[in-house]
Amino acid sequence: MTKRPSGPAALPVPKIRKQAPADSAKFTKSSTTKPAPSASKAEPKSILKKPLRATPAESTSSASSKTPASSSKPKATMSGAALLKANTNANRSTPGATKAKGIIRQPIMASRGDVTGGQGRKRRAPVEEKEINSGDDSDSDNDGEDEKDSDEEEEESDADDFEGMPAAAKKVSKKHTEENMAEAMSKILGSTLRKADASTPILARSRGAERKLEEEKMEAKAKKAITNEKKRLANKDRVKPDYTGMEYEKKLRKVATRGVVQLFNAIKAQQKATDDLTEKVRPITANSKDKVANLTKASFLDLLKSGTKVAAAYTPDLAADDSLESINRYNKYLNAFVDTVDPAIVKEQAKEATQRWQKNQQKSPLDGAVLGYKMNFCTTDLRTTCSSDMLADFKAPYTATAIEHLEKAGAIMGGKVNMDEFGMGSYNIFSNIGVVKNPCGVIGKDLNTLDDAEARSAGGSSGGSASAVASNMCFAALGSDTGGSVRLPAAYCGIVGFKPSYGRISRWGLVAYASSLDTVGILSRTVDDSKLLYDIMAKEDVKDSTCLTQTQRDQIAKAIPDSTPTQSPNNSKPLTGVRIGIPQEFNIAELSHSSLIRWRMGIQALKDSGATVLPVSLPNTKLAVGAYVTLGTAEASSNLQRYDGIRYGHQSEKIDGKDELYSHTRSEGFGKEVRRRILVGTYVLTSGSFDNYFLRAQKIRQTIRNDFDRIFCRPNSITGSEAAEQDPTRVHALLTPTSATTAPKLIDCIGDQVDPINAFMDDMMTIPASLAGLPAMSVPFGVCSEDGFPVGLQVMGQYGDEDMVFKVARVIEARGKDI
Known part of the structure; x- marks a missing residue:
């Protein structure tokens, strides 16, 4: 009998740049070392070190390093551009419409060369305002401007x-x-x-x-x-x-x-x-x-359309009109919304909300805001398809608890948005109605002039939510975050993506993918908007056994104070007394140079706000991706076994017998990626592999939790870690990049030539917080100097310490607007 492998050794492990010892003395010294000369604008110094000698695979010439990865890929049966076009033109209502083939791009080449930055900050050039013509600006020598004034005129x-x-x-x-x-x-x-x-x-x-x-x-x-x-x-x-x-x-x-x-x-x-x-x-x-x-911030599309730079708050009915106009104009290209509510109903509800505001009888600060909901949230008014043929016509008999809280607060449902099938994907290409496109570089342009070959991914699996918010189709949107499915799309689309602590928001009504990892997430344009929705939804729910009880919430509030440490009197340094950790294990070789530069600039922004920045170590982070793949696929296999074609959902017409009915139904109803993960998860749960894979992954998950508890100074009420507020080596929050690169091109993500295992590598920055159940937020922080697409930074906090995450994220957000 062939001996089974002793562990998930074949799973991808990120290559971590070697670092100098992370002691405080060397860190202090490194922050004062003179940077190497550079032709580009200098960036602020950081504790992030230059990697040591590159490996043989990395020591190629600079000319070859610039060659696109696609040039070395084997030719697919069907080109990526053709597959993208097939996905874009997929028939929404017809089962069996053309689906995206294959998955994710090749691994990112390891970064090379000197990555030490300078001390300056790169700022965005100010936008020129339209000048008002107040007189004749012609030159004195311009004879065409001459006037003939007679004596009578004088x-x-x-x-x-x-x-x-x-x-x-x-x-x-x-x-x-x-x-x-x-x-x-x-x-x-x-x-x-x-x-x-x-x-x-x-x-x-x-x-x-x-x-x-x-x-x-x-x-x-x-x-x-x-x-x-x-x-x-x-x-x-x-x-x-x-x-x-x-x-x-x-x-x-x-x-x-x-x-x-x-x-x-x-x-x-x-x-x-x-x-x-x-x-x-x-x-x-x-x-x-x-x-x-707070409710209705100025619409960027409206300001562009009107040609004025005057920013103003809108009433709910006018904000709703802007959202509906954006849906009509951009959704046919972006493919963000799948089902929408009747515009007449949306306008009527927004008008009623405006009247309540006029009478000062608003239900909440969110009253009248138009929201989008991911397709895996149950609603009685619209379908809940999870972007799968298995649930193509399914309409839930109840509404998710999170959505009920929002509706009681006066929120208006604009519609249901696209996603990767059952939340399985990183680029939103595994959907039964086609891929979702990134709105960056699209807004304000003629859609007929855009080249599909240049279209970028909106991220996954909540790509539809991110694309809808970034294109102003809705005020904010709900998504689900299993391993980064809210934060990665937010980083790709240049918006805020927030995943609260596991159990803070009820999962009742959220179609399960991996029950121990799924978390209701929020996508919005600002940090304060995310907090507004979070405060409304973060409540006890007896229908969800994984949702925190009120007693547990009180214990967390007692253990973790609401206010941060000592504040400066004039609040010019809002993070005075706050310690921020920089995990050295996140400085991986796959991290792009632009993301590394933005990370350093974010560190400098925190220092300028009064925070103390310390190097920290999370030694088991390199095992996070393997543990996530094992646990996620195992739980997906268990959760998706209920879709058998008998109780609800798709049922095959090939009825030769009970077993054949199950086989045909699941083969026809599930997409390629879902079938792949079900097979892997089923294997993991077999008696011969359970100990070697599933149990070992659970142990790794616990060690990752312990790593976080060891570096946070505030206690974890769930694991029972002790508080160490006075320990100068422990931190209140962590700052990392959200993704290794900016949004990839869709043609590089689709096709049989793409290795599916590498799809998980783009979640390597977000998976650790999901395994530990910690709150984490992706905040936009400028754009990449090479391709002009957004870059996001991630703030992580201790379990239950959402307030600290919001506080640090506001500083990053404010500085990001100046870049």
Whole structure:
């Protein structure tokens, strides 16, 4: 008899860059070492070390390292582009529609060369604002701009120039000379805009620093217009260039008067755009305006569409209109929403929510927000297909507890979003209705001009949720996180993805994939939006045996204080007293250079906020992927055995007998990736493999939990670890990259030539927190300098310490906006 392997040795193990000893003395020294010269902008220093000598496989030439991996892949039976097109055009309603072939891309090449950064921060170039034309900007030598003024025109009364001019403008034009006319016109502009702001406090607060910039730009335009006219008159010798002459002064006064009229016409046009936004805010009462700002942040698509940079809060009905418009415009390309609620119903519910806000009777700060729900959440109104032919027409008899909490808070269901079949995938390519595309680089463009070969993955398995939020199809969305299925799509799409502690939010109504790992997650545009949804859903549920009871929640709250350690008096350093750990095991060879640079910049941002950054070690992290594959497939095999074609779901027409019915039904109903994981999980659970695989993976999982408990200073109420708040070597939170690279191209993820095992390697950064049940959040932190796609950083905290995760994530989010 062939001897079975003694452990999951064949499973992938990430290669960790060798590090210097992680003692505090060397860390302090490394933070002051002069960086190596670099042609690019310098990045802040970090404790992350340069890897030692590369392995033979890594020591290739720089020219060959830039060769795309796809050039060395064996040719597939069907090209990736053809498969992508087949998935995109898949028939939503027809069973057996063309599905994506194969899976995930080849392993990432190990990074090489010097990765030590400098001290600077790379900042995004400021976006240019549209200048308001306030006068003639033509050059004095431009004959095409010449005017022929007759003597009659010079002696003409100035009354015609004042026609239709506001009283303030007339007063300024008569009083001021050309030397201070530009300044006077700037003051008129500032007075007009401030008056508009006074009528709308929310608008005034949102404009902030734009006020002074606009006044300076208008003053500069006015000065330029007067100077150009001055040069033109002098060059044409219409009057002598005598700066003291009365005729010359009269001429300039006439020019300046026309400039004021033109300026006010420009102000009037700008004011009309401002008034449109003002009217959207005006119905909201003063007592509720702050809550409205939390509820409905400015729509990026609306601002782009209107061509104005004025940010304003929207009422729920207007926010709903924006979401419905984005669905109509982009969903046919992105393939994010599968089923949508009737737009008339959404508008009616949003209108009712607006009326409640006007009366200050809102149900919650979330009242009237349009949300999207992943296809594995049960709802009575729409199908729950899990993006599988097995449940193609299934409609649940009840609604998930998490969704019930949101609906009681006034949330509006916009529809159900796409996903990998039963949550099994990292790129959202295993869906019965086709792949989901990344909205980055798509918004605002003509969809007919986009090349499918350049389309990027939205991540999985909650890719539909991430794509919908990033394209403004909904305010936020629910997803499920088993090994990173919320955080990875969030990083790829440039939004926030939050996985709370296991058991914080009820799983009742969430179709199970791996019961000990599944967690309800949140995808939103900001950290505060995620906290808003989390606070509503994080409640006890007697229907879910894995959900924390109120007694357990009270114990956690007692063991972990709500407030962070000592704060600075002026709150300029919000993380004063907080210790942040940097796990050296996450500095793997597969980590891209751009992600490494962003990681260093995130570390510097935490230091600038008063945090103490320490190197820490999680020695069993390298075993996390293997343990996750073993446990996840085993639990999937057990959970999915109920789909037999008898009780509900798809049933094969080939009824030759009971066993044949089961076989045909499951072969037809499940996709390729689901069948693969069921087979692996079934093997793991067999009597001959149970001890070698399943039990060993459970032991590894416990050692990973122990690693986290050993480095966190706050206690774990579930495992019983003790508090060590005063231990300077222990930390409050961890900071790591969310993914090794940015979003890959879809054509590199689809096809039989792609090794399915490497799909799990893109979750290597997110799996450890899932195995330990810890809260973790992916926060967008700039874009990759090479391809322009978002990069995310991950914040992890001790079990039950969501408040610390939110606090650190806000700092990362704030700094990320400046990059």
